[in-house]
Amino acid sequence: MYVLLFCIAGYFRTYAQDSTFFYSATMLGAASTPQTPFWLSNNQHGTIPTTGSFLTGRASFHRVYNVNNPRFFQWSGGAEVIGIAGKRSTAFMTDLFLAGKAGPVELSVGQRKETIGLGDSSLTSGSFALSQNYRPYPKIQISTPNFVNLIPGTDFLGFKFSYSDGILGAGGVHYGNVSRVKEIYLHHKSLYLRLGRRRGKLNLFAGFNHQAMWGGEDKIFSGGLKRSEAYEYVVFGKPWQRSRVGNHFGTIDLAAVWRGPQWNVLLYRQTIYEDGSLSNLSSIADGLSGLRFKRVPTGSTGLRLNTILFEFAYTKNQGGAVFDLQTGTFGMDDYFNHYVYNQGWSYKGRTLGSPLIAPQDAFRSELQSSRTQFTPNNRLIAYHLGTDLSWNSMNFSLKATHSVNSGTYRRPFTETLHQTSFMLRAERPVSAKLNDHITLNLAADIGKIYPNNMAVMVGWRKSGFIR
Numbered sequence: 001m002y003v004l005l006f007c008i009a010g011y012f013r014t015y016a017q018d019s020t021f022f023y024s025a026t027m028l029g030a031a032s033t034p035q036t037p038f039w040l041s042n043n044q045h046g047t048i049p050t051t052g053s054f055l056t057g058r059a060s061f062h063r064v065y066n067v068n069n070p071r072f073f074q075w076s077g078g079a080e081v082i083g084i085a086g087k088r089s090t091a092f093m094t095d096l097f098l099a100g101k102a103g104p105v106e107l108s109v110g111q112r113k114e115t116i117g118l119g120d121s122s123l124t125s126g127s128f129a130l131s132q133n134y135r136p137y138p139k140i141q142i143s144t145p146n147f148v149n150l151i152p153g154t155d156f157l158g159f160k161f162s163y164s165d166g167i168l169g170a171g172g173v174h175y176g177n178v179s180r181v182k183e184i185y186l187h188h189k190s191l192y193l194r195l196g197r198r199r200g201k202l203n204l205f206a207g208f209n210h211q212a213m214w215g216g217e218d219k220i221f222s223g224g225l226k227r228s229e230a231y232e233y234v235v236f237g238k239p240w241q242r243s244r245v246g247n248h249f250g251t252i253d254l255a256a257v258w259r260g261p262q263w264n265v266l267l268y269r270q271t272i273y274e275d276g277s278l279s280n281l282s283s284i285a286d287g288l289s290g291l292r293f294k295r296v297p298t299g300s301t302g303l304r305l306n307t308i309l310f311e312f313a314y315t316k317n318q319g320g321a322v323f324d325l326q327t328g329t330f331g332m333d334d335y336f337n338h339y340v341y342n343q344g345w346s347y348k349g350r351t352l353g354s355p356l357i358a359p360q361d362a363f364r365s366e367l368q369s370s371r372t373q374f375t376p377n378n379r380l381i382a383y384h385l386g387t388d389l390s391w392n393s394m395n396f397s398l399k400a401t402h403s404v405n406s407g408t409y410r411r412p413f414t415e416t417l418h419q420t421s422f423m424l425r426a427e428r429p430v431s432a433k434l435n436d437h438i439t440l441n442l443a444a445d446i447g448k449i450y451p452n453n454m455a456v457m458v459g460w461r462k463s464g465f466i467r
Contacts, residue, residue, distance in 0.1 A: 024060045024080075024463035030441075032455035035362070037443035039399050039423035040455050042355035043126050045094055045113045046135030046348060047082050050362070053455075054086030065101060075100045078112065094136055104148045111136035116162075116190060116209050118255040119268045120292050123309045123386025125401055126354040128270050128288050129209050129251045130188070134350040137186065139166025147194050158194040168213070172342040173220055174372040181216030184341065186352075187234050187246075192253070205255040205268075210237070211352075213341060214246030220340060247338040249274055249345055249353065251287065266292040272315070274333040283333060285317040288354065301392050309386035313356055313403075316379045321409055332409040335378040344374025351375075356382050356403065362450055369411050377413070377449065379406040397425045405449055419447030435464040 030040070034052045041048040047058065062078035080095040097110025113136055117127035126133055141164030150157045168184040192207030212234045217224040225233060225245065232238070233245040255268035271287040292309040318333040336345035336357045345352050349359055357378045360368050369376040382403040389396050400422035407413035423443040430436045441457040 020064050020066050021466040022060075022062045022064055022463070023466060024058075024461065026058045026459060026461045027055075028057075028457055028459040029055045030455050030457035032457075033451070033453045035451050035453050037423065037445050037453040037455050038355070038358075038362075038421035038450060039401070040441060040443040040457060043124075043132045045132055046350050047094060049084055049086050049088060050349075051087045054084055056082065056084045056086075058082045060095065062095070072103055073100065080113075092135070096138075101145075104144045104146065106141075106143050106145050108139075108141045108143070111138045111166075116188070117251055117270050118192065118205050118207070118253040119270060119288065119290050120266065120309050120311075120386070123292075123307060123388060123397065123399060124290065125288070125311050125313060125356055125382065125384040125386075125399075127251075128272055128313075128354045129211055129249060129352075131351070131353055131355065133355045134347045134352050137166045137168055137347055139164045139186070139188075141188075147192075147198070155198050156196065158198075159192065160194075161191045162189065164188045168343075168347055171215075172372075173216070173340050174342055175340045176220035177222060178216070178219045181219055184213060184215040184343075186347075187212045187214065187231075189235075199259075201259050203257040205257070206253065208250060208252050210248070210250040212237075212244075212246040212248045213338070213345070217245060247341060247345065249335075260296075262296055264294045264296060266290070266294070272335070274319070274335065283317055283319045286315045286335075288313050303389065303391045305387070305389045307386070307388040309384075311382075311384035311386075313354065313380070313382040313384065315357070316381065316406060318379065318409065334408060334410070336375050337373045337378065337408070342372045342374075346374050356380060356401070358450075364449065364451060367407075367413070367417075367449065369408075375408075376411065377405050377407050379408060379412075380404060393428055395427045399423050403449070417448040419445070419449035421445045421447075421450070433464070435462055437461045 030053055032053050036050050036052065041050045058080060060080035063076050065074050065076050077098040078095045081093050083091045095112050097108055097112040099106050099108035115121060115127055115132045116130040119127055141162060143162035144160045147158035147160045149155050150159055166186045168186055170180060170182050171184045172180050188211045190207065190209035192205060194203055194205050196203035214230060214234045217230040218226050230245050233240050237244060237248065250273055251270040252273060253270050258265040268290045269287060272283055274283065288311060290309065290311040294307045315335055318335060321332060336351065338344050346359060351357060357375050359374055360376060363376060367376055380403050382401055384401045387398045402420045405417045405419060423441060425439060425441045427437050427439045430438055439459040443455050445453040
């Protein structure tokens, strides 16, 4: 793959004279209980440890597209390296990719931080299908990063799409003829439509995303499909032996944006579907609903509420409590667990989707179940609040979530368990150019799901553009 990355770099180096380069360097240190609090470590693309006190540093360098460049062909790329010293010291790269764009269409090779789904991107509890929670995985993707006009000469109707295939590496399985396969893959596709002009007062959005984790079918099952055959079944969601090939998960998304003179309002809904549940809408009650108010920037000083977000997550239905092949009733979807792959809906121990459905090792020891299952709790109700405000040069943000948890259909908790997690962040610039910032984070978990965790984290960040 890296040879291919360098080949692409050579192909696009002709256009480097119009490049715009962005750099960032960060140092963080945290004093924590043995387990890092939920909102300190989650939705951070896997860059914050989950186990106690740590020091971490990161450095990144990206070439971003020049929006004022009239050229039909452009290129971008980036790299970010992370080093962590703590109970589990490690170093890895989050971003390492090159991309080329021909008009509105982009081809990207490598791994990069992304999120999928209509909704908020900064204060959210996390998109349900693919969130900001997991470490990026290597993939090849073709997409339109921005909405493209469907009707020439007018931007009233637009679309955007993405299609990718990536590698998650080797993984354990707990059903079939083998206990481990050499390669597990992740297939992804999405399509979204926008109704309304880009700068109009009202925009309506609708679309879907579909993901499937697959691989090793010819080894796991007697008479299983070869890789090329299995890929066809995965892409089109075709049934095989009264089931689906791989672990499928996706959402149907709707959103509306209203742009007012002082506030922009975003309303969105992500409705979950899993293997076979889309056809009969059996899990339509499950998903994420959000309402966000965001102030239009004015440059004024003093105390200002900039953003407030409310989210409601519900995952208790899962198609019902009945799974019966004879009658064709396919309930108990068991979100983020899978009957074949031990890792469930995760990558390197991190939830691919919403972090509200957490891995085994995040829970109190008495709640943990079989190690071949990713999570012991996927039936929950959660209320989430996110706010962002400023006071002169200081910026403050809060993320707080309260959840009511019931375990799983197959192993329900003996009683509903409540959990509250929050994080308060403060940031201020320390240079006249506003490219140096210091940060302070306070976070805690209180409840019956996770251990009672607390942490304080301080940091320094420097970033800017090089032209």
